[in-house]
Amino acid sequence: MVTNYCASMLREELRMKNEQPDVEKLSVLQRDAAAGTARAQRLLALRYARGRGIERDQAAALLWMRRAAEQGLALAQRDLALWYWDGTGVEVNRDIALPLMRAAAAQGDPIALAKLRHWGAGHTA
Numbered sequence: 001m002v003t004n005y006c007a008s009m010l011r012e013e014l015r016m017k018n019e020q021p022d023v024e025k026l027s028v029l030q031r032d033a034a035a036g037t038a039r040a041q042r043l044l045a046l047r048y049a050r051g052r053g054i055e056r057d058q059a060a061a062l063l064w065m066r067r068a069a070e071q072g073l074a075l076a077q078r079d080l081a082l083w084y085w086d087g088t089g090v091e092v093n094r095d096i097a098l099p100l101m102r103a104a105a106a107q108g109d110p111i112a113l114a115k116l117r118h119w120g121a122g123h124t125a
Contacts, residue, residue: 041068042076058089078104
């Protein structure tokens with residue numbers, strides 16, 4: 001079951017994919033990310049990874065996604081786990097991917113739970 005929190009974050013991701021990049025929004029996102037807001041760090045990482053309104057930079061994407069994941073943001077943990085599992089911008093490292101995905105699943109992230117089942121890894125924190 002998708003929680004209200006997860007549903008809200010999924011809507012935000014869809015909105016971000018469809019909106020035109022805005023310099024003002026980007027500067028606010030950068031400011032909030034630098035101030036330590038995990039949600040802003042994740043969104044900034046996604047912009048760097050996709051080159052949305054900013055030059056594509058996988059190293060910067062990885063830095064910001066790690067910061068958000070380290071703060072315990074489930075969506076960042078899941079995204080970072082997927083990057084390490086698939087080798088997206090990083091070397092494949094499933095020893096890093098599995099604990100991150102399990103951490104996201106432990107917070108109830110439905111996609112993380114499904115990925116763990118798909119990977120045959122179960123859900124053990």
